[in-house]
């Protein structure tokens with residue numbers, strides 16, 4: 001099954017290094033180097049451990065944070081929402097009982113689990129990482145193998161630091177050429193999903209490679225890997241390089257001094273070489289990617305900002321019913337231009353696009369403008385660290401002067417488990433990752449996914465706009 | 473654990489593609505510390521927006537074999553989704569394909585999710601909707617789905633199928649048993665010693 005030597009890609013090499021054995025079901029028992037947990041998918045897992053009298057095998061290899069239910073305005077405890085409060089108390093007790101470090105609200109390191117892992121240097125190349133959250137693929141930006149898992153598997157990892165998994169195939173997603181100005185990492189990932197479909201990645205791990213990713217910052221790489229799951233892939237990763245090493249140097253959870261140099265050498269040595277083999281390859285031209293906006297109810301239903309919403313008949317026959325369902329839910333017409341679509345809400349945040357570089361890009365667009373009347377606009381930094389950094393740079397002032405609300409760190413309106421929600425049929429321009437029906441808190445609410453700069457452009461225009469026209 | 477070789481029950485059709493787990497169980501019901509009570513909220517928003525949703529149709533009351541389309545269970549990894557379906561009464565799922573995390577969550581809960589050809593899923597769904605078929609058998613040993621005298625081949629990731637038919641779908645117990653090998657693996661990974 002495994003190829004050897006230089007022909008082996010990073011995924012297979014890391015997989016082999018972490019293989020504990022083969023289970024009776026023939027699945028691999030895979031060692032998980034780092035486990036991340038949060039308040040939503042962990043309480044039942046701890047209960048499973050209690051029911052069986054099990055302990056956490058490597059408590060120092062699990063890190064907990066709180067993000068999904070965190071109110072971004074009034075964070076006083078107890079929370080107004082008693083169910084949210086109950087979940088907070090549960091994770092606090094579970095972490096105490098099982099000896100796990102919790103980045104609680106009072107800890108300045110708190111934030112969205114996929115933002116804080118990398119930010120603190122917990123996420124490192126060559127490790128395996130798991131978290132009870134599908135966007136765990138984000139961490140693959142560092143050249144680690146990162147799996148989103150369900151609650152039963154959270155229990156597995158807590159109790160054994162391993163899980164049962166079938167080995168996926170590996171597809172190399174190459175994007176070469178140069179991105180045009182105003183085209184961001186978010187547009188690259190939306191483009192790939194549009195072209196390969198929401199289930200195109202089923203059965204695969206994605207290796208993103210090529211000039212476009214080589215040039216990206218770590219934060220941009222995280223945006224791309226984050227949405228691998230939206231394309232159906234089990235995980236996504238980018239080979240570690242000097243950008244990765246430079247990002248990690250000095251972060252609190254990475255080794256320091258001579259040990260860091262040793263680590264860096266190991267990390268860089270894991271990258272897929274030019275001879276590496278893959279189960280499949282696809283190739284895209286980066287220079288052809290446009291600022292991209294979703295028009296439908298899954299992340300593959302997108303168009304370039306200057307394109308029109310497609311007709312159902314332009315899709316294969318067996319997809320047409322789904323396209324019509326999306327058009328009806330969104331209340332959009334075939335052939336309608338997406339540009340100019342009126343919005344009610346603008347949301348900049350989520351583990352896809354709430355990092356400092358995202359806020360800087362959005363602030364560049366917002367600076368000196370005003371949020372359109374009747375538009376409610378929110379900026380929700382991904383972590384308390386990001387919030388503080390943004391305030392040092394004065395970004396919060398740019399946003400508030402323009403009429404955006406500046407909030408506390410958390411998932412917020414990405415999935416609306418906290419008080420931040422759409423109301424009724426509102427349409428939201430959102431930098432998050434899912435435009436599923438009801439995703440942003442109103443069962444009939446509508447979401448248009450786009451880059452944070454595009455969200456800022458939509459906020460000040462009151463409608464979907466081409467950010468390039470505002471920047472130029 | 474119980475061996476799951478064959479499940480027979482009344483079918484319920486929901487043959488749409490790309491049904492995500494937010495639709496199966498909306499996020500507001502994830503504000504909980506147990507999985508209890510999720511069953512009644514399965515597909516809650518869809519049921520409100522689509523009058524005559526199969527989960528509300530008295531004809532399918534008590535059904536236990538859900539027939540779905542392509543890429544069922546995509547999106548969020550929430551195990552609350554198969555938990556909600558299970559607590560509603562679903563014991564097996566037949567569809568064209570499943571999202572991977574959802575599939576793994578089903579297996580971990582002893583719910584076989586088997587794949588059949590797309591047109592077979594559609595035919596099965598149509599027959600259930602029309603009332604010309606009611607009972608479905610999902611046979612993991614012979615890898616078939618049987619309904620009204622018809623037998624169609626089905627597939628399932630072999631590891632998961634094995635774990636169900638041999639009663640080894642409780643991974644937790646098996647994983648913990650390998651503690652010595654787990655520690656050996658940990659010891660050979662340089663980062664576990666912080667590159668000292």
Ligand code: SF4
Nearest residue numbers: 135350351411414415
């Ligand atoms: S920001 Fe959204 S996608 Fe990311 S972890 Fe939070 S809820 Fe999930």
